[in-house]
Amino acid sequence: MTALVDPTVPEGFRSGFVSLVGRPNAGKSTLTNALVGEKVAITSSKPQTTRHTIRGIVHREDLQLVLVDTPGLHRPRTLLGERLNALVAETLGEVDAVGFCIPADEAIGPGDRFIAQQLAALRRTPVVGIVTKTDKVAPEQVAAQLLAVTALGDEVLGPENGGVGFAAVVPVSAVAGRQVDDVLSVLSGLLPVGPPLYPDGELTDEPEAVMVAELIREAALEGVRDELPHSVAVVVEEMAAREGRREDRPLVDVWANLYVERDSQKGIIIGKGGSRLREIGTRARAGIERMLGTPVHLDLRVKVAKEWQRDPKQLGRLGF
Structure with missing residues (x-):
């Protein structure tokens, strides 16, 4: 990746890549x-929401931090899971620092320890422990989790394993907006001195079609709870500005397919009389219009790709 040369960049400007890792959700x-x-990554209360590495770009006067939001590291049970883990491993080999996210409202478990062990192999890449979701627990529970995370870093990433533990441990509530700047300050301090990597104002390098697909999938996952596992994939078949429209009344047509693994899941997505699919379309269209800044006509179809999470050919067709 070629850095942009800009004589107006202040002395000591820092730029680089940081990967956020952690177990799903x-x-x-x-x-x-x-x-x-801004919204550059989809969110959901269900685990394994992220299927791609979304790069979000943070611009400040003295720094540019490119965040790589990876799929959640986990012990894989399907070929899709194996490919997502491989994607994370590849990403970690290319960043300047890693933020290891551990929720404040859940005890450290085998999944966290599994990830810490993967991070121990990085050696030279600094790792910051980030205690997330602090708005969900009392202050004393936050304090206890900070101590527990520090201990995990000392044990797994410490001198006995050739490391130095966590470079720092920081609490944050992204939902409440508390200590987000503290996280940014710690991560940016680990970046090398260098010019910006992306133009000012650019927030992500994801293609629009990928972002649109992610917004549709987020809408499909909303409110489903446990009745539909994460077997939903979305492919945007075509996006185009509708011809013959006046300049002051543009319209973008989006044709997309939602893929599930079984006929029973197709029924869940469509809902009685198509009611749920209409809800998905309404919710997704609002997000797409905010992102594109123009009215959108969204055409959604639901198709079955049997056991696609375990089928190499199906995974390839669906972008994995």
Whole structure:
């Protein structure tokens, strides 16, 4: 990636890449959006929401921090899970620092320890422990979790394993907007001195079609709870400005397919008389229009791709 040369960049300007990792539903995407100040990653109360590495770009007068929000590291049970973990491992090899997100409202468990062990292999890349979701617990519980996270870093990432523990441990509530700047300050201090990597004002390098697909998938996951596992994939087949419209009344047509693994899941997505699919379309269209800044006509179709999470050919067709 070629850095942009700009003689107006202040002396000591820092820029670089930081990857946010953590087990599924640890608050990584919400923190990414809070740091960037705009929605660039989808969020959901269900685990394994993120399927792609979304780069969110944080611009400040003295720094540019490119956040890489990865899928949640987990012990894989499907080929999709294996590919998502491989995506995380590849990402970690290319960043300047790592933020390890651990929720304040859940005890440190085997999943966190598994991730810490993966991070121990990085050696030279500094890792920051980030205690997320602090708005969900009392202050004394936050304090206890900070101590527990520090102890985890000392044990798994410490001198006995060739490391130095966490570079820092920081609490944050991305939802409440508390201590988000503290996280930014700590992470930016670990970046190398260098010019900006992206133009000012650019918030993500994800193609619009990928962002649109993610917004549709987020809408599809909303409110489903446990009746529909994360077997939903979205492919945007076509996006185009409608011809013949006046300049002051533009309209973008979006044609997209939602793929599930079984006929029973297709029924859940569509709902009685198509009611749920209409809700998904309404919710997704609002997010897409905010992102594109123009009215959108959204055409959604639901299709079955049997056991696609375990089928290499299906995964390839669906962008994995």
